[in-house]
Amino acid sequence: MIQVKELLTSDSFNKAYSSIFSILIGLLFGLIILAVSNPAQAGEGFIIILKGGFSTGAKGMGQVLYFATPLILTGLSVGFAFKTGLFNIGAPGQFIMGAFAAVYIGVKWTFLPAPWHWIVALIGAALIGGLWALIPGLLKAYLNVHEVIATIMMNYIGMYFANYLIKLTVYDSKKGLSMNTAETAVLPKGGLDYIFYNPLGSTKDMSTVNCGIWIAIAIAIIIYIILNRTTFGYELKACGFNPHASRYAGINDKRNVVLSMVIAGMLAGLGGGLLYLSGANGRHIKVVDVLAMEGFNGIPVALLGLSNPIGIIFAAIFVSYITQGGNYLQTLNFVPEIIDIIIACIIYFSAFSLIFRKLLPNLIKFIKKRKSGKTENAAEIKEADTVQAGKDGGEQ
Amino acid sequence: MQILFLVFQQTMFFSIPLLIVALGGVFTERSGVTNIALDGMMIMGAFTSIFFINQMGDTMSGQSLLLIAILIAVATGTVFSLFHAYAAVNLKADQIISGTALNMFAPAFAIFTARMIQENGVQQINFMNTFRIPSVPVLGDIPVIGGLFFQNAYITTYIGFVILILSVIVLYKTRFGLRLRACGEHPHAADSVGINVYRMRYAGVMISGALAGLGGLVFVIPTSTNFNATVSGYGFLALAVMIFGQWKPTRVLFAALFFGLMKTVASAYSVIPLLATSNIPSDIYKMIPFIATLIVLAFSSKSSQAPKAVGVPYDKGSR
Numbered sequence: 001m002i003q004v005k006e007l008l009t010s011d012s013f014n015k016a017y018s019s020i021f022s023i024l025i026g027l028l029f030g031l032i033i034l035a036v037s038n039p040a041q042a043g044e045g046f047i048i049i050l051k052g053g054f055s056t057g058a059k060g061m062g063q064v065l066y067f068a069t070p071l072i073l074t075g076l077s078v079g080f081a082f083k084t085g086l087f088n089i090g091a092p093g094q095f096i097m098g099a100f101a102a103v104y105i106g107v108k109w110t111f112l113p114a115p116w117h118w119i120v121a122l123i124g125a126a127l128i129g130g131l132w133a134l135i136p137g138l139l140k141a142y143l144n145v146h147e148v149i150a151t152i153m154m155n156y157i158g159m160y161f162a163n164y165l166i167k168l169t170v171y172d173s174k175k176g177l178s179m180n181t182a183e184t185a186v187l188p189k190g191g192l193d194y195i196f197y198n199p200l201g202s203t204k205d206m207s208t209v210n211c212g213i214w215i216a217i218a219i220a221i222i223i224y225i226i227l228n229r230t231t232f233g234y235e236l237k238a239c240g241f242n243p244h245a246s247r248y249a250g251i252n253d254k255r256n257v258v259l260s261m262v263i264a265g266m267l268a269g270l271g272g273g274l275l276y277l278s279g280a281n282g283r284h285i286k287v288v289d290v291l292a293m294e295g296f297n298g299i300p301v302a303l304l305g306l307s308n309p310i311g312i313i314f315a316a317i318f319v320s321y322i323t324q325g326g327n328y329l330q331t332l333n334f335v336p337e338i339i340d341i342i343i344a345c346i347i348y349f350s351a352f353s354l355i356f357r358k359l360l361p362n363l364i365k366f367i368k369k370r371k372s373g374k375t376e377n378a379a380e381i382k383e384a385d386t387v388q389a390g391k392d393g394g395e396q
Numbered sequence: 397m398q399i400l401f402l403v404f405q406q407t408m409f410f411s412i413p414l415l416i417v418a419l420g421g422v423f424t425e426r427s428g429v430t431n432i433a434l435d436g437m438m439i440m441g442a443f444t445s446i447f448f449i450n451q452m453g454d455t456m457s458g459q460s461l462l463l464i465a466i467l468i469a470v471a472t473g474t475v476f477s478l479f480h481a482y483a484a485v486n487l488k489a490d491q492i493i494s495g496t497a498l499n500m501f502a503p504a505f506a507i508f509t510a511r512m513i514q515e516n517g518v519q520q521i522n523f524m525n526t527f528r529i530p531s532v533p534v535l536g537d538i539p540v541i542g543g544l545f546f547q548n549a550y551i552t553t554y555i556g557f558v559i560l561i562l563s564v565i566v567l568y569k570t571r572f573g574l575r576l577r578a579c580g581e582h583p584h585a586a587d588s589v590g591i592n593v594y595r596m597r598y599a600g601v602m603i604s605g606a607l608a609g610l611g612g613l614v615f616v617i618p619t620s621t622n623f624n625a626t627v628s629g630y631g632f633l634a635l636a637v638m639i640f641g642q643w644k645p646t647r648v649l650f651a652a653l654f655f656g657l658m659k660t661v662a663s664a665y666s667v668i669p670l671l672a673t674s675n676i677p678s679d680i681y682k683m684i685p686f687i688a689t690l691i692v693l694a695f696s697s698k699s700s701q702a703p704k705a706v707g708v709p710y711d712k713g714s715r
Binding site for chain 2: 033037038087089135139143144145146148149150152153154156157160161163164167289291299300303335337338339340341343344345347348350351352
């Protein structure tokens with residue numbers, strides 16, 4: 001019983017529980033909007049949202065993972081910067097520049113043999129993404145330019161620059177998209193092709209999911225280890241909490257700001273590489289003057305995952321899951337943007353997490369009080385004493 | 397000379413919405429609340445007011461319609477900003493989270509609602525632009541100045557300058573302004589002399605919402621004939637202009653004009669004789685405003701004058 005109580009009042013459980021609470025409120029809000037806009041089909045529509053990727057079977061779930069892959073990376077990018085006290089709103093620019101680098105290497109560097117080709121393309125994506133964040137990092141550390149404004153500017157510069165470079169090098173002018181990459185640059189399936197397909201007669205209707213999701217999860221775990229198990233990560237977090245104290249403790253805070261931005265940029269750039277190296281039936285870069293949504297969606301993913309790398313994996317899969325559900329909503333008379341409204345509500349309510357976090361422990365306390373209050377008044381005081389003692393030394 | 401007029405008028409179309417929204421940002425940050433939801437508030441303001449123009453376009457036109465639309469935009473922005481104020485002030489929530497949520501909500505809501513209530517089910521809301529003033533009577537005939545300020549103008553341009561003057565007066569010449577700034581610099585000190593920090597911060601956020609809503613409308617009217625649930629990231633640019641202007645209204649004006657001019661050069665280079673003959677692709681031109689801003693910032697940011705308490709929820713109990 002005590003263990004259960006400890007679990008229920010523990011910090012990490014509380015955080016997860018407040019996120020889940022926000023998700024429930026967000027979904028409820030979505031249901032209300034559905035009911036207001038189209039009462040006849042609201043129930044059916046809500047079930048489609050809940051079924052998410054499952055609506056089209058195993059292939060649908062594969063698509064969920066495919067679209068979750070870049071979200072994990074951009075979420076990590078934003079979350080990592082959050083942990084170190086920076087707000088990286090520049091994931092869209094880093095993402096699209098990384099995507100261009102990957103596609104460029106994938107199309108042009110055909111002299112590379114099979115496994116090396118996509119590996120080099122991914123490394124190229126990460127490096128260019130990191131370079132795109134290096135500039136705001138340097139500006140922040142040495143010239144005191146606010147990282148929010150610098151990364152916003154780099155977003156637009158990156159968007160136009162990527163469009164320019166694509167038109168110059170790897171443009172398929174008939175489709176208005178980037179070209180197909182060489183077969184050797186397409187990410188291998190990594191065993192996922194045995195799971196995520198729908199049988200279509202004798203052939204398979206394949207999902208575009210590939211080993212990118214494994215890479216994304218592996219990177220998330222690496223980031224988790226860096227942040228929580230290394231001196232370097234500790235220094236980065238210390239700078240995030242209090243740059244003055246860290247400088248006093250002998251941490252080079254300027255160097256850490258730059259490094260933290262570069263790592264965040266590399267993550268976002270890698271996300272671009274992983275999304276666009278998925279072969280002919282996967283995504284291609286559209287040459288339009290619109291900032292990459294995958295980059296901006298990293299912000300809600302990071303917030304929903306509480307900037308914890310492991311939490312970000314689940315948050316990204318969740319966001320991708322209900323977004324897929326939203327796409328199937330169009331079979332009814334609904335607009336898929338309802339999903340964005342739901343996610344916005346979830347994030348808004350997750351901002352109230354402090355209140356939710358207090359809610360459950362207070363409830364437990366309240367129930368305990370009621371119980372002890374029934375028996376005797378003295379028992380209540382004793383109870384309070386033992387709780388206090390338990391907090392002090394733990395003799396319970 | 398005609399080209400100069402054109403460039404100047406075009407610069408106004410880009411600069412004025414930035415100026416208005418960035419001034420809104422000044423108010424909220426000076427009160428101690430970060431508002432990255434300016435973009436979302438612009439979208440909401442533009443959405444309701446453009447929809448109003450779309451509906452009333454048959455029965456009304458010209459300046460009276462525009463003035464009512466302006467009031468609607470202001471009201472929408474104010475109401476929408478209450479969500480941010482409630483989260484940031486009452487619940488002491490993380491202001492970035494709440495702002496991100498509103499930024500995400502606004503375009504989704506605009507698309508969803510437009511597609512649900514418009515008969516043809518499209519997300520674009522079309523409107524007739526009957527608001528351009530070819531030449532202001534008397535003033536438009538003044539040589540040079542008339543061409544610069546009083547021809548091909550919108551009433552919103554003048555409203556923008558009025559808001560600028562009002563902002564300077566309110567922030568620096570009134571009791572309210574002093575209190576607002578105190579809450580952004582040192583809320584505990586303000587509280588200790590009897591200023592209601594919560595109320596001041598509510599005021600700051602609501603003013604920013606009102607101005608952002610107005611800015612959304614002002615941005616859409618001269619540059620387009622329909623509203624497509626986006627303001628092209630102008631809310632974020634306004635945030636940049638505000639930082640660029642060091643949280644001071646007059647400097648914000650110059651920042652907005654600088655950015656607007658760069659943007660005009662980027663979009664209208666083909667009519668500027670010197671630039672039209674060069675063979676530089678349009679994508680490169682489009683990058684100019686952003687690169688120029690970064691460079692200027694790199695040289696001017698050494699001594700940042702951000703309000704001290706911005707982004708920190710006010711907690712009476714903390715030290």
